[in-house]
Amino acid sequence: QSLLTQPPSASGAPGQSVTISCSGGSSSFETSTVNWYQRLPEAAPKLLIYFNSLRPSGVSDRFSGSKSGTSASLDIRGLQSEDEGDYFCSTWDVSLKGVVFGGGTRLTVL
């Protein structure tokens, strides 16, 4: 069972914006940083956002991340059909001494 909670699905029309949330159940999540991954069909997962809001080189600025308290969000603006896929949040869990992931959100571009 994921310690990070994401909505199972999200959708939007091309050109619109969508927000995917990620909430943590433990108080330690407040001081943790969040990362986001994109997994497109038949492709390797890709790091989209790290350290709450930073984008790796090559990631479109249509993707942005934020975190406040025990909630984090991934915003995608200007939706494109190629954005369809799964999105996962993750963080480092101090007690686990490892990485925990959210359950994932399936994004559909209508």
Next chain:
Amino acid sequence: QVQLQESGPGLVKSSETLSLTCFVSGYSITSDYFWGWIRQSPGKGLEWIGHIYHSGTTYYNPSLKSRVTISLDPSKNEFSLNLGSVTATDTGLYYCARLGAASSWFDRWGRGTLVTVSS
């Protein structure tokens, strides 16, 4: 360009050991990163299995620790996963990935390999 590629049997019998290998190209696994395994079982989210540092230090998910071994083979620039006493719940898509030594994110992933545990 760093690339990771998983390989191994797609079918494993229940109670046996699941063995996978991840070949890394474009980067030496003896340099400053962790090398890890993540899986996704049907209907579930991603689950961190564990990771290993180039020194050989390992970190495992406590829920799997008694059955997991991750090891390095620097001569082949690859690392491996052994998961013992598998059951149907170990069926899933297994990924290898690179984790920064002072970070919490996996910055490079393989495409994953599907493993089915049969009875």
